[in-house]
Structures are given as structure tokens and as C-alpha cells.
Amino acid sequence: MRHRFHAICPYFAMFPESFAEQWIGELTRKGDVVLDPFSGRGTTAFQAVLMGRKPVACDVNDVAYCITKAKVQAPSLTSVLRRLTVLESGYKKGEWLRRARSMPEFFHVAYHNDTLRQTLYLRDALDWRKNRTDCMLAAIALGALHGETNKSPSYLSNQMPRTISTKPAYSVKFWRDRNLLPPERDAFALLRTQARYRYESPPPEGEATVIHGDMRHLSWEKDTLPGPIRLAVTSPPYLDVTNFEEDQWLRLWFLGGPPNPTRHRVSRDDRYETQVSYWSFIADMWRMLGAVMAKKGHVVIRLGGRGQEIDSMQKKLASTCSFSGRRVELVSHSYSELKKRQTDSFQPGTKGCLVELDCHFQFIS
Amino acid sequence: MAKKPAAPEAKQPYERVDTKDLFLDPTNPRLAEYSLGEEPTQADLLRVLWEKMAVDELAMSIASSGYFDHEPVFVATEGGKDIVIEGNRRLAAVKILLDDSLRKRLKIDDLPRISAELRQDLQQLPIIRTDRKSIWQYIGFKHVNGPAKWGSYAKAQYIAEVRKNFGISLEKIAEQIGDRNRTVQRLYRAMMVIRQAEDAKVFARENRFKQSFSFSHLYTGLDYDGFKRFLDLSDETSESDKPVPRPKLKHLGELCKWLYGDRRDKTRPLIESQNPDLAILDEVLMKDNAIDTLRNGLPLKVAHDVSRGDERIFRESLQEAKRVLQTALGTLTTGFKREDTDLVRTANQIAELVDDIVEQMERKRKPKRRHRMSEDDEDV
Numbered sequence: 184m185r186h187r188f189h190a191i192c193p194y195f196a197m198f199p200e201s202f203a204e205q206w207i208g209e210l211t212r213k214g215d216v217v218l219d220p221f222s223g224r225g226t227t228a229f230q231a232v233l234m235g236r237k238p239v240a241c242d243v244n245d246v247a248y249c250i251t252k253a254k255v256q257a258p259s260l261t262s263v264l265r266r267l268t269v270l271e272s273g274y275k276k277g278e279w280l281r282r283a284r285s286m287p288e289f290f291h292v293a294y295h296n297d298t299l300r301q302t303l304y305l306r307d308a309l310d311w312r313k314n315r316t317d318c319m320l321a322a323i324a325l326g327a328l329h330g331e332t333n334k335s336p337s338y339l340s341n342q343m344p345r346t347i348s349t350k351p352a353y354s355v356k357f358w359r360d361r362n363l364l365p366p367e368r369d370a371f372a373l374l375r376t377q378a379r380y381r382y383e384s385p386p387p388e389g390e391a392t393v394i395h396g397d398m399r400h401l402s403w404e405k406d407t408l409p410g411p412i413r414l415a416v417t418s419p420p421y422l423d424v425t426n427f428e429e430d431q432w433l434r435l436w437f438l439g440g441p442p443n444p445t446r447h448r449v450s451r452d453d454r455y456e457t458q459v460s461y462w463s464f465i466a467d468m469w470r471m472l473g474a475v476m477a478k479k480g481h482v483v484i485r486l487g488g489r490g491q492e493i494d495s496m497q498k499k500l501a502s503t504c505s506f507s508g509r510r511v512e513l514v515s516h517s518y519s520e521l522k523k524r525q526t527d528s529f530q531p532g533t534k535g536c537l538v539e540l541d542c543h544f545q546f547i548s
Numbered sequence: 549m550a551k552k553p554a555a556p557e558a559k560q561p562y563e564r565v566d567t568k569d570l571f572l573d574p575t576n577p578r579l580a581e582y583s584l585g586e587e588p589t590q591a592d593l594l595r596v597l598w599e600k601m602a603v604d605e606l607a608m609s610i611a612s613s614g615y616f617d618h619e620p621v622f623v624a625t626e627g628g629k630d631i632v633i634e635g636n637r638r639l640a641a642v643k644i645l646l647d648d649s650l651r652k653r654l655k656i657d658d659l660p661r662i663s664a665e666l667r668q669d670l671q672q673l674p675i676i677r678t679d680r681k682s683i684w685q686y687i688g689f690k691h692v693n694g695p696a697k698w699g700s701y702a703k704a705q706y707i708a709e710v711r712k713n714f715g716i717s718l719e720k721i722a723e724q725i726g727d728r729n730r731t732v733q734r735l736y737r738a739m740m741v742i743r744q745a746e747d748a749k750v751f752a753r754e755n756r757f758k759q760s761f762s763f764s765h766l767y768t769g770l771d772y773d774g775f776k777r778f779l780d781l782s783d784e785t786s787e788s789d790k791p792v793p794r795p796k797l798k799h800l801g802e803l804c805k806w807l808y809g810d811r812r813d814k815t816r817p818l819i820e821s822q823n824p825d826l827a828i829l830d831e832v833l834m835k836d837n838a839i840d841t842l843r844n845g846l847p848l849k850v851a852h853d854v855s856r857g858d859e860r861i862f863r864e865s866l867q868e869a870k871r872v873l874q875t876a877l878g879t880l881t882t883g884f885k886r887e888d889t890d891l892v893r894t895a896n897q898i899a900e901l902v903d904d905i906v907e908q909m910e911r912k913r914k915p916k917r918r919h920r921m922s923e924d925d926e927d928v
Contacts, residue, residue, distance in 0.1 A: 400904075403908050403911065447893075447894075447897075448893065458847065459847045459849060460849075462846050462847055462850045463847075463849060463850055463853065466850060466853065470858070495845045498844040498845055499844055499845055499846050501844070502840065502841050502844035502845075502846055503846065503850065505837060505841075505854060506853075506854075506858075508858075
């Protein structure tokens with residue numbers, strides 16, 4: 184059975200665990216250190232733990248950090264359920280009326296009034312940055328925060344995509360045009376059900392390092408890492424496909440951010456948004472890899488983009504590896520077309536990634 | 549200061565010829581960059597002159613002040629026609645003022661209607677009959693090095709034609725038009741390089757990405773060491789009509805694509821503006837690994853980073869940041885408004901970046917100091 188932690192919370196532009204599993208199995212042994220500098224929902228890191236490797240995961244986005252940390256440093260189910268009971272007993276519905284009323288219109292159409300109050304309470308109470316149990320609960324809540332309510336009772340919100348948060352004005356119009364009302368959900372019960380469901384797969388044991396920050400920090404932190412990195416499996420942000428801050432705005436709100444989409448607040452590096460600066464951004468990734476990778480270490484990169492010739496993308500990626508300051512060889516590459524895209528269900532014709540490229544590099548020295 | 553070549557002697561008063569019997573010059577160097585083909589029609593010539601050569605300003609001037617009779621056009625009789633070889637813009641302006649159907653065809657609706665008296669006056673224009681060989685110095689002085697300069701491509705076209713048609717050396721041309729900076733040789737070399745590229749079919753001007761043809765990118769770049777090295781270019785004093793050796797023609801094709809792009813595969817030129825992009829490209833062309841970066845389709849900036857190396861990038865980035873932040877500090881009092889909260893956030897992000905940089909620099913200087921980023925977790 185697929186480990187149920189994998190799907191705690193979806194994320195945009197995520198690769199399947201089979202991708203990480205294949206490369207980790209092929210290129211590393213038990214105990215080896217495996218890196219994902221753009222960890223996203225933590226697929227590489229979690230798969231590495233499952234396979235007895237030591238993952239190092241890094242992401243600047245709060246949502247990515249929370250989900251990854253929850254998966255690879257999971258508390259016991261007992262502590263999760265106990266914490267949920269404590270939280271539920273401390274919830275006073277009346278105390279959250281004014282706070283709920285003060286929320287922007289979006290929240291009143293997205294969530295049933297009772298659900299909104301519970302969600303606001305949980306947002307306030309969960310100390311997800313410092314506490315492993317709260318981090319797991321926050322990750323489960325992020326996964327339940329919005330999704331396809333018409334298909335599943337596991338979501339707190341009115342009908343939304345599960346991978347990205349649609350913008351407030353668009354969402355409100357979408358719901359009103361279709362007379363869609365938010366479902367009445369008990370957030371505590373839903374989280375309890377979800378926690379039990381997720382923990383039907385036992386949490387793996389193992390050492391894992393999760394860094395909340397800019398991947399460029401990794402080269403400075405290499406002395407604190409569990410050892411030289413044998414393999415990096417990663418998928419950097421794709422060029423101008425999604426903005427992980429704007430497109431995850433609702434989950435970022437739940438983790439303490441503002442109640443509206445933002446740009447350039449979470450990440451101080453937005454270079455993946457334009458063609459000219461994108462490759463400077465990728466060059467920085469190579470500089471970091473040059474500093475942290477073991478001798479003869481492997482790097483597997485999945486890259487995608489819109490309107491880019493795949494051969495051209497592969498050439499550019501291979502060319503930028505010179506910024507690592509070391510000799511790097513392109514061992515193999517392949518590409519695949521994307522067919523099923525989440526955004527198509529809600530905003531047909533929206534821009535997305537059409538082609539993905541996988542490149543396997545090895546450091547020669 | 550060069551001695552101004554005298555305009556050819558002419559008897560006073562000037563001969564007057566019917567405007568309708570005067571023809572625009574299809575070999576006018578000004579028009580060379582517009583790819584009008586082998587035999588452009590008078591209408592084609594008129595359209596380009598109107599759209600690209602500010603003929604509207606001349607037409608307005610003539611409409612309000614009339615045509616100055618002491619400014620005759622120079623005419624050569626070729627193939628039985630009176631071709632204007634100097635004064636094409638003036639002739640175009642007069643023809644447009646006289647002919648309403650021309651105005652309609654060119655969609656010109658902002659010129660004043662002229663009086664019957666002026667219309668009558670413009671039916672004929674003062675001319676001096678001559679031939680091209682007799683006045684090449686005069687035209688060269690006026691348009692290449694003198695008061696009414698053409699664009700660099702027109703100048704180069706003119707120099708190439710004078711050399712080819714009249715067998716005059718570049719040195720002699722330079723001397724006659726008062727050029728002391730080897731401009732003539734450099735323009736000629738650049739023209740020969742473009743022709744080599746087109747003859748070898750590694751470049752075609754009509755495939756360029758942008759509408760205008762920026763000949764000056766090449767003309768200027770060929771003086772730079774990186775360009776010379778990349779093309780193994782002969783010195784401008786050689787006066788060679790094949791300045792690029794045959795083995796380097798492929799490089800020439802690559803360079804033209806970087807300078808001018810290619811509309812067929814939607815490749816944008818690397819040179820968006822001559823300053824600073826041309827000098828950056830020159831630096832890139834000095835390093836083979838940086839050239840490979842361009843060949844792989846990466847932006848000019850990335851190739852430039854390869855050519856500079858990280859030590860120089862780091863130093864220059866810090867120096868540039870300091871310079872720019874000094875400007876920000878200087879304009880804060882007058883340029884920052886209380887409601888600009890986004891700028892407060894940006895300033896804080898800059899402060900964070902600076903803190904990171906300083907901290908890491910200090911750590912590098914004291915390598916034994918340790919710093920852990922991960923937080924200790926507590927379970928409930």
C-alpha cells in the first residue's frame with residue numbers, strides 16, 4: 184500500500200514518489216544522504232526516510248516546510264489525537280464570532296460560519312513552527328483546507344482545486360454563478376478522521392534535516408548537514424508556471440500569513456518568474472550543489488516550463504552546471520508530456536506546464 | 549576641420565524642371581537598409597522616405613515657407629530619366645504636397661493644404677545637372693562626415709558604392725570628406741562583413757527579429773577585441789572585401805543571430821540596447837566557455853556571469869548594491885511616501901540579505917565558528 188503520509192497535502196508541480204523512489208534506489212545505499220533543495224511537499228525527503236536514507240530538505244515556503252517537516256519528523260498518532268482533544272476542549276465558539284465577521288468576503292463564501300470559526304481558532308492555536316505535533320496537525324489541516332468538496336467530504340471549503348488556492352474575487356464569482364454553498368464541516372472531527380486515516384501507514388523512523396529557508400543557505404550550512412550528499416533529487420520552480428506564494432495564499436494564510444494573495448513576501452527571490460533571470464536562479468542552484476555534493480555525487484533534476492523547446496531547456500540546464508565550479512557530466516535525460524492538469528478543471532485554458540524534462544547529472548570530481 | 553569640398557559650379561539662375569519629370573533615386577544609400585529589392589517602384593521609395601526619413605518635417609516647412617530656390621537638387625540623367633541623386637527628401641516632400649492621391653495612399657492626413665500660388669510654384673524645381681562621379685565628394689562630405697549625417701548603414705553603403713563604381717581607394721575617400729578617425733575604413737569593413745554573411749547564407753537581413761536594422765551594433769562591435777577574436781577579423785586598414793576568413797563564417801552567422809535575432813524561430817537579439825549590451829557581448833566573446841553558454845541558448849547575462857567568474861561578480865555586485873543604496877538613501881526624504889508599505893517590506897528584505905551576506909563573510913573569515921539553522925523540536 185502507498186504510504187498515506189505522501190498525500191497529506193497536495194502541492195502544485197509535484198512529482199510522484201515513484202520518481203524519487205526509482206532514483207534513490209538506483210543511486211544510493213542505506214544511510215546515504217539525499218537532498219531536495221526545493222522540497223515542496225517533501226516527496227524526496229519522505230521517500231528517502233522510507234528507504235533508510237538520511238534526507239536533507241529545504242524550502243523557503245512555509246507550506247512546503249510545514250508539510251515536509253510533518254512527514255519526516257512525524258509525532259506518534261497518540262500525541263496527535265491527544266493534542267486534538269486538548270485543542271477541541273479549549274475551543275469556545277462564541278469567542279470567535281467577531282473575528283470571523285471581520286474576515287474578508289471570500290472566507291464567508293468559502294467556509295460555513297461554524298467551520299470558519301474553528302479554522303480561525305486552529306490557525307491561532309497551532310504552534311507549527313516549534314512543535315512537531317502541531318506541525319503534523321497543521322499539515323493535515325492544510326490538506327483539508329480546500330479541495331473538491333463535490334467529490335469528497337475531506338475538505339473544509341466550498342468547491343476549489345486542491346493543489347492551488349484560486350484568487351478571492353474569482354472564487355466568489357465562481358461559487359455565486361453556480362449557487363455553490365460552503366459545506367458544514369466540523370474541523371476537529373475532520374482532522375481526527377484524517378489523522379487516523381494517514382496513520383494507517385506507520386510513521387517511518389529515521390534521521391531527517393528540514394531547513395526553512397533559501398536553498399543558497401545550504402552551501403553555508405554544509406558543516407551541519409549529516410554528511411556529504413550522495414544524491415539530490417529535485418524539481419526547481421518552473422519558469423513562469425506558478426507562483427508558490429500567490430498560488431498557495433490560502434494555506435499560507437492558515438500558517439499565519441495575510442488573508443489575501445501576495446507576491447514577494449515569503450520569498451525574497453522571484454527570479455523564476457522571467458526568462459532572463461531564471462537561469463541565473465538555476466546557476467545559483469548549481470553553485471550550491473557544487474558546494475554540498477559528495478565526490479561522484481548524483482543530481483537528478485525535473486524541470487518544466489511553458490512554450491519552451493525541450494531540447495533547448497536541456498541544453499540550458501546542462502550549460503548552467505558549469506556554475507558549480509566542478510566537473511559535471513550529463514548522464515542521461517528524458518522528457519514527458521503533461522496531460523491531466525488540476526487547473527483545467529477550474530480555469531480551462533490557464534497557463535500551466537506542458538512538458539517536463541528529467542536530467543541525471545553526476546559530479547566527476 | 550576639413551576643408552569643405554565645393555559644390556559643383558552651377559550657372560545662375562538654376563535650370564528649372566517639372567517636378568513630375570524628376571525621379572527619386574532607387575540607389576539612394578539612405579534606403580539600403582530597408583530591403584526594397586532589386587527594382588523598387590517610385591511609390592516604394594516615397595513610402596520609405598515618408599515613413600522613415602522625417603519627410604513630414606520638410607513638407608511642413610515647405611508648406612509654410614515655400615521652396616528655397618537657392619537649394620537646387622542634383623540631377624543625373626540615367627536611362628533617359630532625370631534621377632535626383634542629392635535632394636531626395638525635398639523631392640519627396642514636394643511630390644506629397646502636390647499630389648492628393650499620394651497622400652491618400654500613404655494615409656497622410658496631417659499636412660496642411662497648400663495655397664494655389666505655392667502649388668503653382670512647386671510645379672517646377674531648381675536643379676543642377678551633373679553625374680554621380682562628379683559630386684561623390686560633396687555628397688560624402690555632407691552626409692558621411694558633415695552637417696546632414698546619414699545613419700551608419702547608409703554611410704557604409706555609400707562608401708562601398710563609391711569604391712566599387714569609381715575605383716577610389718578608401719584612403720582617398722576619407723581624405724576627400726575630411727575623415728580623420730578611420731570611420732570610412734571601419735564602415736566599409738562592417739559593410740563587407742554583412743555582405744560576407746549574406747553571400748555565405750549564414751545571415752539574411754530580412755530574417756532579423758526587429759523591424760529596424762541596427763547596423764551600428766556590428767559597425768561598433770567590430771572595433772572590440774572580443775568581436776575581432778571571435779571572427780579572426782582582419783584590420784580595417786586592409787581594405788579587404790572579405791574581412792572574415794572562410795573558417796570563421798559559421799561564427800559570423802552566430803554573431804549575426806546574437807546581434808539581430810531571427811524572426812523565423814522567434815529568437816530575440818541579445819542586444820536590446822547598444823549600451824551596455826554590446827560591451828557585455830564583447831566580454832563574453834573573449835571566453836570560449838562563455839560563448840558556449842550563449843550557444844546553448846542562455847541569456848546574455850548568464851554568459852556574462854560565466855565570463856566574469858564568481859569572484860568578480862561578488863565584488864562588483866556588492867559595489868553596485870552600495871552605489872544604488874546610496875542613491876536610495878539620498879532620495880528617501882523626497883521619494884518615499886508613508887503609504888508605500890511595499891517599499892518598507894522591500895527595504896527589510898534588503899536588510900535581511902545584507903545580514904546574511906555579512907554573517908557568511910564573517911564565518912568564512914573565521915571558519916571554526918558554527919551555526920545551526922534547524923530548531924530543536926519539543927513534543928507535547
